[in-house]
Amino acid sequence: MSNEEKSFQKTNINWFPGHMAKALRQIKEKINLVDIVLELVDSRAPFASSNPLLQEYIKNKYYLRIFTKIDLADELCTRAFQKNMQEQNIPSVFVDLNKKDAYQKIFHQIQIITQSKFEKDIKKGLKPRAVRAMVVGIPNVGKSTLINMLAKRKSAAVGNRPGFTKAQQWIRCQDIDLLDTPGVLWPNLTENQNGVKLALIGSIKEEILPNLELAQIAIQFLYRNYNHLLTNRYHIAYNGDFNTFIETFAGQRGHLYTDGKKDLERSANAILSDIKNGLIGKISLERCDIDGWF
Ligand SMILES: Nc1nc2c(ncn2[C@@H]2O[C@H](COP(=O)(O)OP(=O)(O)OP(=O)(O)O)[C@@H](O)[C@H]2O)c(=O)[nH]1
Numbered sequence: 001m002s003n004e005e006k007s008f009q010k011t012n013i014n015w016f017p018g019h020m021a022k023a024l025r026q027i028k029e030k031i032n033l034v035d036i037v038l039e040l041v042d043s044r045a046p047f048a049s050s051n052p053l054l055q056e057y058i059k060n061k062y063y064l065r066i067f068t069k070i071d072l073a074d075e076l077c078t079r080a081f082q083k084n085m086q087e088q089n090i091p092s093v094f095v096d097l098n099k100k101d102a103y104q105k106i107f108h109q110i111q112i113i114t115q116s117k118f119e120k121d122i123k124k125g126l127k128p129r130a131v132r133a134m135v136v137g138i139p140n141v142g143k144s145t146l147i148n149m150l151a152k153r154k155s156a157a158v159g160n161r162p163g164f165t166k167a168q169q170w171i172r173c174q175d176i177d178l179l180d181t182p183g184v185l186w187p188n189l190t191e192n193q194n195g196v197k198l199a200l201i202g203s204i205k206e207e208i209l210p211n212l213e214l215a216q217i218a219i220q221f222l223y224r225n226y227n228h229l230l231t232n233r234y235h236i237a238y239n240g241d242f243n244t245f246i247e248t249f250a251g252q253r254g255h256l257y258t259d260g261k262k263d264l265e266r267s268a269n270a271i272l273s274d275i276k277n278g279l280i281g282k283i284s285l286e287r288c289d290i291d292g293w294f
């Protein structure tokens with residue numbers, strides 16, 4: 001692990017603020033009301049974005065893991081995750097939530113998974129009713145976007161920053177009732193660079209992060225694994241020396257204070273924003289078939 005990574009891990013960040021603890025309690029309270037739990041994970045970092053705290057509450061429920069943002073992830077890595085899910089028998093679906101076919105893919109899976117439950121209900125003489133699903137996941141993975149898509153209307157607020165949804169909300173649709181929930185992280189995120197990965201997919205508020213260190217870790221990661229994308233985007237020959245790179249970048253972009261000194265913090269933010277929004281290209285921060293990818 002590099003010095004920046006060690007220093008990032010030691011940074012005193014409150015990953016699990018009070019509102020997340022509350023959101024988690026509310027998930028626990030409502031879990032018995034639903035037929036199925038839909039857990040959303042970001043395809044760029046599916047391990048880091050699957051919340052171990054949620055796994056504990058939902059273990060006796062019908063469950064579907066929805067890998068979102070496949071349009072931003074490295075296709076090779078995504079394919080390996082698909083294979084891994086099949087091998088582990090974890091019901092899963094891989095989608096770009098901005099594409100129309102995502103609805104069919106997801107709804108079809110929900111029907112397959114809940115079919116046996118509804119058949120049992122009908123045998124018991126219970127009236128058929130819409131499936132009730134709870135949508136859970138860490139911040140910014142697309143929960144509200146998914147709900148709007150399933151509801152075929154804008155019912156849940158969507159925003160490209162973590163913590164957009166503040167409270168639980170039922171959204172009733174024709175075939176399915178959905179419970180939108182606020183994104184929840186967990187208290188200790190420092191293992192396996194989870195904090196770094198979640199920051200790079202936009203699941204942790206930027207304001208609380210040491211962005212210059214994070215940009216350095218990110219550039220080094222890109223240099224090791226996606227050097228062609230790094231060069232294509234910035235046209236700066238990177239030789240492993242971050243200081244030279246960011247100074248050159250700041251100069252090119254005109255990121256300067258009024259006294260002419262370079263505003264490296266602003267440059268770091270620009271780089272991080274490119275990564276989060278996929279402007280660098282399709283990248284994945286995890287691979288299930290290669291250890292030590294990050
Ligand atoms: N490229 C891409 N962007 C997506 C996808 N799904 C969601 N987004 C975007 O990701 C951002 C976050 O989406 P939300 O639906 O607000 O995420 P959320 O999980 O509800 O977030 P919180 O309410 O903060 O927990 C938005 O800008 C969406 O447009 C996807 O499959 N691909």
Ligand SMILES: [Mg+2]
Nearest residue numbers: 143144164165
């Ligand atoms: Mg939301």
